[in-house]
Amino acid sequence: MDEQRILDELLALLTAGGVTIRSEPLGGAGGGLCAVRGQNVFFLDTQAGSGESAALCAEAVARVLDVESIYIRPEVRRFIEEHSGSAA
Numbered sequence: 001m002d003e004q005r006i007l008d009e010l011l012a013l014l015t016a017g018g019v020t021i022r023s024e025p026l027g028g029a030g031g032g033l034c035a036v037r038g039q040n041v042f043f044l045d046t047q048a049g050s051g052e053s054a055a056l057c058a059e060a061v062a063r064v065l066d067v068e069s070i071y072i073r074p075e076v077r078r079f080i081e082e083h084s085g086s087a088a
Contacts, residue, residue: 001075003050009076010057014042017065028052033060040064058083 011021019033019040031045031053042060044053061067062084072080 001073003054006076006079007050007054007057009073010054010061010080011042011044013061013065013070013072013076014057017061019060019064032056033063054079055083 015021019042021042021044023044023046024031025047026043026045028045028047028049029052031043031048033040033042033056035041042057044057058080062080067077067080
């Protein structure tokens with residue numbers, strides 16, 4: 001599974017978990033999860049590569065979702081484990 005498909009799956013997981021996704025040009029190395037007025041928002045840097053964005057997204061998934069209690073494709077789960085330190 002390529003990085004773009006992994007990123008797409010991770011973004012879908014965040015969306016399903018109630019996280020708002022905002023795509024913004026942030027210079028190529030930015031982005032990540034934050035809280036805005038009590039709502040989790042993931043900023044997706046449109047100038048960053050899919051690998052960098054997927055790594056940041058994996059960290060966000062591990063922080064806001066109970067990855068043990070939901071189905072995640074094995075390739076995506078491995079990616080989360082590798083990039084978040086999560087024992088998913």
